[in-house]
Amino acid sequence: MIETADVLDFEELKTSFDRTFELARVELNQELVHLLIVRTGAARFALKVGELAGLARAQTVVPIPTADAGLLGLAGLKGRMVAVYSLAAQVGTPALSAGAERWLVLCRSDKGIALAFTVAEGTLMVPSSDLCPVSAGAPPHATDAVGSGASRLWLLNVSSIAAAIVQQTATPVAS
Amino acid sequence: MADENLYQYFKIEAREIVADLSRDILGLEKQGGAGLELLPRLLRQAHTLKGAARVVRLPRIAEIAHAMEDALTPHRDSRDVVTAEQIGQLLQQVDIISSEIRALDPAPPTDAQSPLSAVEPFERVRVGLAEMDALLSGVSETAVQLDGIRVGIEAVKQVEDRLAAFERQLAGAAPAPRAHETVEEMRIALQHARQDLATRADGTDREVAEVRGNIDRLRLLPTSLLLPALERAVRDAAETLGKQVSFQTSGREQRLESYVLSALGEALSHLVRNAVAHGIESPPDRLARGKPQSGVVRLKVERHADRIVFTCADDGAGIDVDAVRRAAVSRGVLSAASAAELPVERALELIFSPGVTTSTSLSEVAGRGIGLEVVREVTNRFKGRVGVRTDLGVGTSVEIEVPLSLSSIRAVLVAVGELLVWVPLEAVHSALRLDDDALVALAGRESLVFEGRAIPFIRLDGAMRRVLQPGTDTRPRLAVIVQADADLLAVGVDRVIHVKEVIVHPLPASAGRITPLAGAVFDAQGNPQLVLNPEALLQASLANPSGRTQEDKLAPHILVIDDSLTSRVLLQSILQAAGYKIDMAVSGEDAMAKARKRHYSLFVCDVEMPGMNGFEFVARTREYDYLQGIPSILVTTRGGADDRRRGAEAGARAYIVKGEFTEDSLTETVRSLVG
Numbered sequence: 001m002i003e004t005a006d007v008l009d010f011e012e013l014k015t016s017f018d019r020t021f022e023l024a025r026v027e028l029n030q031e032l033v034h035l036l037i038v039r040t041g042a043a044r045f046a047l048k049v050g051e052l053a054g055l056a057r058a059q060t061v062v063p064i065p066t067a068d069a070g071l072l073g074l075a076g077l078k079g080r081m082v083a084v085y086s087l088a089a090q091v092g093t094p095a096l097s098a099g100a101e102r103w104l105v106l107c108r109s110d111k112g113i114a115l116a117f118t119v120a121e122g123t124l125m126v127p128s129s130d131l132c133p134v135s136a137g138a139p140p141h142a143t144d145a146v147g148s149g150a151s152r153l154w155l156l157n158v159s160s161i162a163a164a165i166v167q168q169t170a171t172p173v174a175s
Numbered sequence: 176m177a178d179e180n181l182y183q184y185f186k187i188e189a190r191e192i193v194a195d196l197s198r199d200i201l202g203l204e205k206q207g208g209a210g211l212e213l214l215p216r217l218l219r220q221a222h223t224l225k226g227a228a229r230v231v232r233l234p235r236i237a238e239i240a241h242a243m244e245d246a247l248t249p250h251r252d253s254r255d256v257v258t259a260e261q262i263g264q265l266l267q268q269v270d271i272i273s274s275e276i277r278a279l280d281p282a283p284p285t286d287a288q289s290p291l292s293a294v295e296p297f298e299r300v301r302v303g304l305a306e307m308d309a310l311l312s313g314v315s316e317t318a319v320q321l322d323g324i325r326v327g328i329e330a331v332k333q334v335e336d337r338l339a340a341f342e343r344q345l346a347g348a349a350p351a352p353r354a355h356e357t358v359e360e361m362r363i364a365l366q367h368a369r370q371d372l373a374t375r376a377d378g379t380d381r382e383v384a385e386v387r388g389n390i391d392r393l394r395l396l397p398t399s400l401l402l403p404a405l406e407r408a409v410r411d412a413a414e415t416l417g418k419q420v421s422f423q424t425s426g427r428e429q430r431l432e433s434y435v436l437s438a439l440g441e442a443l444s445h446l447v448r449n450a451v452a453h454g455i456e457s458p459p460d461r462l463a464r465g466k467p468q469s470g471v472v473r474l475k476v477e478r479h480a481d482r483i484v485f486t487c488a489d490d491g492a493g494i495d496v497d498a499v500r501r502a503a504v505s506r507g508v509l510s511a512a513s514a515a516e517l518p519v520e521r522a523l524e525l526i527f528s529p530g531v532t533t534s535t536s537l538s539e540v541a542g543r544g545i546g547l548e549v550v551r552e553v554t555n556r557f558k559g560r561v562g563v564r565t566d567l568g569v570g571t572s573v574e575i576e577v578p579l580s581l582s583s584i585r586a587v588l589v590a591v592g593e594l595l596v597w598v599p600l601e602a603v604h605s606a607l608r609l610d611d612d613a614l615v616a617l618a619g620r621e622s623l624v625f626e627g628r629a630i631p632f633i634r635l636d637g638a639m640r641r642v643l644q645p646g647t648d649t650r651p652r653l654a655v656i657v658q659a660d661a662d663l664l665a666v667g668v669d670r671v672i673h674v675k676e677v678i679v680h681p682l683p684a685s686a687g688r689i690t691p692l693a694g695a696v697f698d699a700q701g702n703p704q705l706v707l708n709p710e711a712l713l714q715a716s717l718a719n720p721s722g723r724t725q726e727d728k729l730a731p732h733i734l735v736i737d738d739s740l741t742s743r744v745l746l747q748s749i750l751q752a753a754g755y756k757i758d759m760a761v762s763g764e765d766a767m768a769k770a771r772k773r774h775y776s777l778f779v780c781d782v783e784m785p786g787m788n789g790f791e792f793v794a795r796t797r798e799y800d801y802l803q804g805i806p807s808i809l810v811t812t813r814g815g816a817d818d819r820r821r822g823a824e825a826g827a828r829a830y831i832v833k834g835e836f837t838e839d840s841l842t843e844t845v846r847s848l849v850g
Binding site: 060062063064065066068071074075076079080081082083111112113162165166168169 | 638639640641680681682683684685686687689690691692695697700701702703704705
């Protein structure tokens with residue numbers, strides 16, 4: 001690991017997050033994977049920065065009348081209306097209290113989907129060789145594990161989460 | 176200047192002038208060639224176009240415009256009518272100018288407009304001065320507010336300086352003089368600065384929201400822009416085919432995104448041409464069928480929540496469904512056996528299949544079976560739907576419905592606690608203050624007695640499934656009555672904030688279908704505010720308590736006639752709970768008026784009423800062809816044998832005595848008559 005995932009302040013994190021887009025081409029040659037470390041409730045996950053289109057903090061999410069408990073509501077991100085889904089609900093971790101998920105990442109897939117979580121802790125760059133295949137007990141949408149033991153993080157496939165949401169919404173939820 | 180830049184503004188202006196020329200030449204034709212007001216306008220348009228074409232060195236367009244001027248000038252001076260032949264020539268000249276303008280664009284991609292399309296794509300929009308002024312004014316006002324914020328920041332800085340000086344004094348050996356007064360002065364200065372900053376921030380919010388709305392609005396174009404080209408398409412098709420057709424439009428002006436408008440314009444041009452070519456009969460045929468010599472093609476534009484509906488209807492021959500089946504079989508779309516089994520509605524959908532046409536001849540106007548395929552392609556592209564209804568010998572109506580990506584509506588902002596929701600103004604019937612005893616419980620739901628009938632009542636926070644902050648007073652003080660078709664719903668709110676034109680954005684597809692919402696509006700901070708879909712909310716509200724479904728509209732419609740409010744509400748609640756749609760009338764005369772406007776499946780009528788009594792009403796319904804088939808039930812306090820006999824003689828199918836019936840016996844009787 002090149003950078004420790006300490007909790008950064010938002011501006012620092014945002015700068016770091018944005019810089020990873022600039023660095024991506026260079027780092028690709030070094031087979032590094034850029035990760036955003038997020039916490040949702042007590043659980044921590046890694047997300048590939050390349051699968052994300054933006055990061056926002058303390059975003060207002062307006063609840064909408066829906067029977068889908070994982071759909072927290074709507075938000076305006078980068079001038080677009082997006083549907084905000086709880087990351088916890090998508091990966092099957094315990095539901096959080098209302099308003100606990102104040103950080104959002106915008107999925108890169110052009111579906112207007114944002115995932116909400118408790119806090120972004122930092123960014124990491126890890127050699128792809130450090131990624132381990134998932135083992136039994138991994139949450140849904142986990143593709144790899146980063147690290148081991150107590151510090152192990154599940155790497156979530158954001159595109160897969162977005163695809164699952166799209167598939168789920170294709171069948172209307174009673175509202 | 177590169178040619179593209181040179182022509183950029185000319186093309187915008189020239190297209191507008193061409194549209195105006197088309198409209199006014201067609202207007203001239205409608206007035207039999209006499210046009211005291213139109214001729215000067217046409218001359219001005221031709222003259223302006225000539226001048227603009229010369230500026231950008233397009234001599235061919237300038238020459239044609241000049242020729243049009245030459246043709247029109249004598250008529251302005253002599254007031255002689257412009258002949259039909261001259262009008263035809265003028266329209267041809269407009270067509271040539273259009274072609275010349277189109278030729279200025281780079282070659283379109285292969286899947287661009289079909290050769291038959293009459294509608295120019297709206298790729299660029301000309302922004303009016305008033306719109307630019309509104310934008311500029313908003314930006315200027317935002318700058319003023321920002322100046323105020325800077326003043327406030329300076330005031331805070333001065334307090335900081337004084338605070339620093341005060342700290343130095345405190346650090347000194349001698350006690351600071353007037354310490355309390357100094358602290359108090361700084362507190363007041365800070366308070367003023369904070370208030371000022373808060374006011375300025377609010378002002379900036381408002382102005383930014385205005386600017387955002389105005390910018391969004393610039394992307395939207397009025398549907399009326401389509402009309403000249405469509406009218407021209409109808410006119411040309413009619414002339415080519417030797418038919419007489421009048422083109423009529425109705426519906427309120429809607430504003431749509433330019434790319435949607437362009438695509439729909441193309442589809443509609445095919446529809447109106449098809450209506451003329453395949454729908455409207457030739458003048459001799461129309462006369463032989465007892466119709467006026469001139470046919471009518473009507474285009475209606477309506478907005479339904481987050482969707483826009485264009486209906487193109489004609490009073491022509493209608494579609495021969497069997498001929499459609501045969502055409503589809505002949506094209507190999509399906510087998511003869513399958514075609515024969517296809518229900519009428521499904522068979523009609525075949526006209527949208529590639530190459531399926533019932534036309535036996537190919538003309539310049541239609542007959543290839545391509546036009547309706549384009550209609551379906553366009554509606555599919557925008558995830559819309561197309562439907563067709565036809566009545567052989569009477570006419571055909573084709574409906575295109577597409578979701579709106581961005582639209583501008585007037586809406587009223589209502590609130591309960593911190594929950595803010597916009598309600599489209601066109602769906603608002605009225606608003607009224609709620610008295611403490613205004614709400615009643617009927618058939619297991621809250622209802623409001625409004626204009627003599629009970630209408631469902633729903634609280635805004637309940638409709639939005641929103642749990643408000645603890646301590647919020649959620650008691651509704653006002654009811655906003657919303658309307659969809661003939662149905663009403665009362666929505667309980669605690670305040671109405673204001674009415675405004677807002678830009679509605681669609682909900683992201685990834686949110687799924689959120690039935691009670693038509694979309695959302697961005698506020699000044701870029702956060703969404705919800706927009707209600709009254710029609711869907713009303714349907715859901717009707718469906719919930721009694722388990723009625725989305726097919727509610729298919730439920731039999733019953734007219735309850737009684738001069739007693741209590742009786743009306745009682746009968747309504749029982750019958751609604753049983754799944755019927757109910758209208759109410761307060762007298763026999765009122766019922767006759769309502770029955771003229773809508774078809775009912777059943778009349779449930781009191782006997783003793785002022786004016787026309789129940790016996791007379793039932794007897795009267797037997798006198799009219801359109802009412803004869805509708806059964807009546809008399810519900811009365813008069814239980815004597817004579818009264819029962821009189822009711823039967825009048826034509827009532829059942830006789831129920833008030834106070835003796837139960838809910839079950841009433842619904843059983845109703846069910847036996849209407850199902």
